Amino acid sequence: MISRICQLIKQGILTKYNLYLCNRIGFKNFYISRAKKTLSDKSKHPTLGGAWENDAKQLQNREMIFKFLVEQGLKKSDKLVDYGCGSLRIGSKLIEFLDPGRYIGFDITDRFYKLGLNTVKQETVTTKSPEFYVISDSAILNCKKSLPAYIISIGVLMHIPPNELKEFFANIISLLSPSGVAYITYKQSSVTQKTNLTSWVHSYSLVNATVEELGGQIELHSHLSGVHSFLKLKLRP
Numbered sequence: 001m002i003s004r005i006c007q008l009i010k011q012g013i014l015t016k017y018n019l020y021l022c023n024r025i026g027f028k029n030f031y032i033s034r035a036k037k038t039l040s041d042k043s044k045h046p047t048l049g050g051a052w053e054n055d056a057k058q059l060q061n062r063e064m065i066f067k068f069l070v071e072q073g074l075k076k077s078d079k080l081v082d083y084g085c086g087s088l089r090i091g092s093k094l095i096e097f098l099d100p101g102r103y104i105g106f107d108i109t110d111r112f113y114k115l116g117l118n119t120v121k122q123e124t125v126t127t128k129s130p131e132f133y134v135i136s137d138s139a140i141l142n143c144k145k146s147l148p149a150y151i152i153s154i155g156v157l158m159h160i161p162p163n164e165l166k167e168f169f170a171n172i173i174s175l176l177s178p179s180g181v182a183y184i185t186y187k188q189s190s191v192t193q194k195t196n197l198t199s200w201v202h203s204y205s206l207v208n209a210t211v212e213e214l215g216g217q218i219e220l221h222s223h224l225s226g227v228h229s230f231l232k233l234k235l236r237p
Helices: 002-010 016-025 027-040 056-071 091-097 110-117 122-128 137-144 162-175 204-213
Strands: 080-083 103-107 131-134 150-153 181-186 193-196 199-201 216-224 227-235
Touching: 056 091, 080 091, 080 162, 091 103, 091 110, 091 122, 103 110, 103 137, 110 131, 131 137, 137 162, 150 162, 162 181, 162 204, 162 216, 162 227, 204 216
Parallel strands: 080 103, 080 150, 103 131, 150 181
Antiparallel strands: 181 227, 193 199, 216 227
């Protein structure tokens, strides 16, 4: 890991200052501060803001993910949790599809999903009554009581550093009901390493061991063209 960080510094991807700042305030706060700065500067963020609406590839991925979920059995009446909903690239489609009160979005700051709500028709928001929460223990506990049938986490795991992997999966597993299932996008790798300033790949062995320790079980479920594989996560019987 240390050699990989040195390599990223040499390549100019990771500056010593950013490394210092990340270690000082924690990656979660570091990621939020960088994302907010990009959005405040009106720069194009790859996953946040409304830029995805005019991006053919993003729209294609959105449709493929939605189709995949429906093929797995998602129905309008199901309650679904979008963990790391961001600016609702997938969420806006699901809000329109699901019955009122069946969509719940979680993220590390309300700034992200408030941006996303600007891309959804106010009539749809009023009619469908989606719920949103900043990730916290109390919010997760409150949500679990509603027994969501599906939990999705799209494009999130890649932004989770190794030392926060257990917290990420613990939150997902805490939301699962005995019959619930989670689908998490995952880029397959034989090693865990940092790929750029805010992204990692995680070895399947590390992910599997972490999930098993927390009482869950996973399997590599599917692969969509242009989209990472999915981890299918359920509670261990």
